[in-house]
Amino acid sequence: MLQLWALDGIGEITPGDDLVSIIAAASHGQLQDGDILVVTSKIVSKAEGRIIDAEDREDAITAETVRVVSTRTSPTGHTTRIVENRLGIVAAAAGVDASNTPAGTVLLLPVDPDASARRLAEGLRARTGAHVGVIISDTLGRAWREGQTDSAIGAGGVEVFEDLRGQTDAEGRPLVVTMPCVADEIAAAADLVKGKATRKPVAVVRGRADLVGALDLPGARSIVRPGERDMFRQGADEARAEGFAAGAASVAP
Numbered sequence: 001m002l003q004l005w006a007l008d009g010i011g012e013i014t015p016g017d018d019l020v021s022i023i024a025a026a027s028h029g030q031l032q033d034g035d036i037l038v039v040t041s042k043i044v045s046k047a048e049g050r051i052i053d054a055e056d057r058e059d060a061i062t063a064e065t066v067r068v069v070s071t072r073t074s075p076t077g078h079t080t081r082i083v084e085n086r087l088g089i090v091a092a093a094a095g096v097d098a099s100n101t102p103a104g105t106v107l108l109l110p111v112d113p114d115a116s117a118r119r120l121a122e123g124l125r126a127r128t129g130a131h132v133g134v135i136i137s138d139t140l141g142r143a144w145r146e147g148q149t150d151s152a153i154g155a156g157g158v159e160v161f162e163d164l165r166g167q168t169d170a171e172g173r174p175l176v177v178t179m180p181c182v183a184d185e186i187a188a189a190a191d192l193v194k195g196k197a198t199r200k201p202v203a204v205v206r207g208r209a210d211l212v213g214a215l216d217l218p219g220a221r222s223i224v225r226p227g228e229r230d231m232f233r234q235g236a237d238e239a240r241a242e243g244f245a246a247g248a249a250s251v252a253p
Helices: 019-027 041-047 057-064 113-128 182-194 236-251
Strands: 003-006 036-040 051-053 065-073 079-085 090-092 105-107 133-142 145-156 202-206
Touching (some): 019 041, 019 202, 036 041, 036 113, 041 105, 041 113, 041 133, 041 145, 057 079, 113 145, 133 182, 182 202
Antiparallel strands (some): 003 202, 133 145
16 A cells, blocks of 8 residues: 655755755654655755756856747747756756745756755655655656646655566556656656745655665666657747758758
């Protein structure tokens, strides 16, 4: 049986705060071997001092961008940029967050979410005695689907995939490509109890102890599809424009 609940008592996080101590205290000694803690990236970024002065969020997005995938301007004049950030994550606004931050500042993603998750898992294991795993989550959109869901951007001591390839389905047919990204599934499920405006940034997921393991397991960076296997490197309009430009260049005198 899968159980999920958010931890109470985690207040506003400021740079330098000890998240291990704060989370351990909020758990009230209830953590068990095999529990997975899902921690919202925002509090990790705040504790790590990833708050920067930026009067213009767009400038911060540009600074965090390594590749523009697609840009669209709505009828109201709002421009959305889908970009690849320095972590390899393709998302709107490069993960730059201006909500719940002091005026004139924005919040960047952790420098290395996997390393942050491993430090939290290691610290919580030492502090609580429970063999736990940690997932750091952030809100992302999905290609072809409206809305957003939380996904794993960092993982420590947790299997991020459940590789079912080589097994058989209920009808005895071989599974060839089935490899659920369980880290994303757990991050999304945890968001149902964390919420966006409840000030409950940490959830405990119990019931998948089989996914908790060594701290050096591959992290969430391994979820990012490498460029050579990315079938959607550009937005449709951008790819079309590039194709027309290439065609025009090829027939130019």
